[in-house]
Amino acid sequence: MPEDYEVLIKRCYQCGTCTGACPSAKITGTFNPRKLIAYMLLGSTERVVSDDVIWLCTACHACVERCPELVYPAEVLFQLKNVATSNGKFPAGLKEEAMQIFTTGTTVALSSPIERRRKKLGLPEFPEVNVDEIQKIMELTGIDKKLEFNGTTLKEQKDEEEEKQ
Amino acid sequence: MTSYSFFLGCMIPLRLQNFEASVRRVLPTFDIELLPLNGAGCCPDPIGIQSLDQTTWFSLGARNIAIAEEMGHDMLTLCNGCFETLKTTNHELLHEPTLKDKVNGILSQINREFKGNIKVRHIVEILFEDIGAEKIREVVTHPLSNLKVAVHYGCHLVRPSEILAFDDPERPQSLDVLIEALGATSIPYLKKMECCGTGIRSIDMDSALKMTRQKLIEMKRVGADCITTVCPFCFIQFDVGQFQIQKQFDEEYNIPVLYYMELLGLAMGLQPKELGLDMHRIKTKKLLARLFPQ
Numbered sequence: 511m512p513e514d515y516e517v518l519i520k521r522c523y524q525c526g527t528c529t530g531a532c533p534s535a536k537i538t539g540t541f542n543p544r545k546l547i548a549y550m551l552l553g554s555t556e557r558v559v560s561d562d563v564i565w566l567c568t569a570c571h572a573c574v575e576r577c578p579e580l581v582y583p584a585e586v587l588f589q590l591k592n593v594a595t596s597n598g599k600f601p602a603g604l605k606e607e608a609m610q611i612f613t614t615g616t617t618v619a620l621s622s623p624i625e626r627r628r629k630k631l632g633l634p635e636f637p638e639v640n641v642d643e644i645q646k647i648m649e650l651t652g653i654d655k656k657l658e659f660n661g662t663t664l665k666e667q668k669d670e671e672e673e674k675q
Numbered sequence: 676m677t678s679y680s681f682f683l684g685c686m687i688p689l690r691l692q693n694f695e696a697s698v699r700r701v702l703p704t705f706d707i708e709l710l711p712l713n714g715a716g717c718c719p720d721p722i723g724i725q726s727l728d729q730t731t732w733f734s735l736g737a738r739n740i741a742i743a744e745e746m747g748h749d750m751l752t753l754c755n756g757c758f759e760t761l762k763t764t765n766h767e768l769l770h771e772p773t774l775k776d777k778v779n780g781i782l783s784q785i786n787r788e789f790k791g792n793i794k795v796r797h798i799v800e801i802l803f804e805d806i807g808a809e810k811i812r813e814v815v816t817h818p819l820s821n822l823k824v825a826v827h828y829g830c831h832l833v834r835p836s837e838i839l840a841f842d843d844p845e846r847p848q849s850l851d852v853l854i855e856a857l858g859a860t861s862i863p864y865l866k867k868m869e870c871c872g873t874g875i876r877s878i879d880m881d882s883a884l885k886m887t888r889q890k891l892i893e894m895k896r897v898g899a900d901c902i903t904t905v906c907p908f909c910f911i912q913f914d915v916g917q918f919q920i921q922k923q924f925d926e927e928y929n930i931p932v933l934y935y936m937e938l939l940g941l942a943m944g945l946q947p948k949e950l951g952l953d954m955h956r957i958k959t960k961k962l963l964a965r966l967f968p969q
């Protein structure tokens with residue numbers, strides 16, 4: 511496992527190979543792994559962590575393959591996003607995804623149209639997911655608190671909203 | 676007969692049942708038995724959940740592996756995302772005692788334990804390494820002649836190579852060989868190893884679609900009849916995403932996207948309907964009519 515990002519970035523000699531390999535840099539024009547590392551080396555880690563741009567990494571790992579100094583830029587970005595999440599800064603779509611997993615153990619909820627489609631194709635019933643275990647793990651790691659849903663499932667959230675109206 | 680703990684994940688059984696149908700119909704031909712993994716859940720998502728919290732990502736992944744360990748068989752995944760998560764988790768926990776202790780501390784609360792005694796495999800690995808192109812050629816009864824396929828590996832089949840250790844991370848060949856075993860032609864195109872963009876679909880849809888579009892432009896330029904993927908996320912990006920791009924940019928591509936197992940099923944003479952080929956957003960009808968004229 512690569513080291514902590516503080517250690518990893520110290521190896522960077524700013525060659526720009528990561529950015530050259532990066533599909534997100536090419537398309538977005540705002541995301542640039544080499545530059546983000548440069549800012550951190552110059553002491554602006556806090557600014558980088560709070561910048562929404564870090565969420566534009568697609569995790570393709572092209573940079574990891576090519577970086578000549580084993581900086582593992584994708585890993586650096588994962589760690590930075592983890593810090594941002596701990597600081598309460600994360601994309602709404604990902605909170606939604608985590609809440610869905612907390613609710614059903616899967617990123618998509620099983621529904622009767624899905625069951626019908628499975629049947630039509632002759633597929634066996636979707637095996638039961640042990641949601642209790644998944645919820646317990648997510649409470650133990652504290653992700654529910656970090657994302658500020660504190661053990662609330664999507665269903666409970668919906669019920670609450672309906673009650674309010 | 677080889678038996679595997681069959682890790683379905685969530686996108687395939689709940690959204691892309693066509694993937695599952697093709698796998699369940701094709702694999703028995705190769706003497707492979709699929710055992711259900713009772714209680715398993717999302718792998719979880721190697722991009723979204725790992726970005727939020729790596730400890731949660733490792734722990735949920737390790738729980739799935741622990742269930743497979745109890746069954747005593749290697750795990751079979753059908754998706755690059757599941758492969759990335761489960762193989763990385765397996766690898767890191769095996770090599771990092773402190774991480775393993777931390778995760779096992781969490782798993783002990785649900786009476787489970789990660790031991791590290793099974794392997795995580797991707798279906799492409801099994802086809803390419805264990806079964807081999809030669810055997811696949813033997814089961815082809817309806818060769819896909821004159822079919823030009825744009826192969827999209829998807830990042831997480833081969834990267835990070837240090838961990839996934841399958842094929843070459845920049846110039847892989849396995850899937851091209853497997854395509855040619857069906858009698859089809861894998862055509863070279865620029866940006867073949869570029870990311871499809873799906874990783875930021877929920878964060879910046881515009882940029883995600885622009886990444887896909889770059890690839891579609893190159894695929895169209897070389898006259899691809901279809902695209903093949905081995906990952907449900909890449910599939911959605913090329914299938915649903917292509918539909919969105921055609922609207923948004925007022926461009927026409929209409930290149931059908933097929934999971935490799937769907938193509939293999941067709942080449943084995945299975946019916947398009949039983950493979951779920953009518954479930955695609957970009958219609959496969961014309962392609963099928965050309966492949967198999969009545």
Ligand code: SF4
Pocket residue numbers: 521522523524525526527528529543544547576577578579580581582583
């Ligand atoms: S490729 Fe590696 S050394 Fe070069 S700029 Fe990127 S992180 Fe730094």
Ligand code: SF4
Pocket residue numbers: 528531532533534535543566567568569570571572573574583584587
């Ligand atoms: S992993 Fe992220 S930073 Fe690295 S090349 Fe891919 S998109 Fe760019």
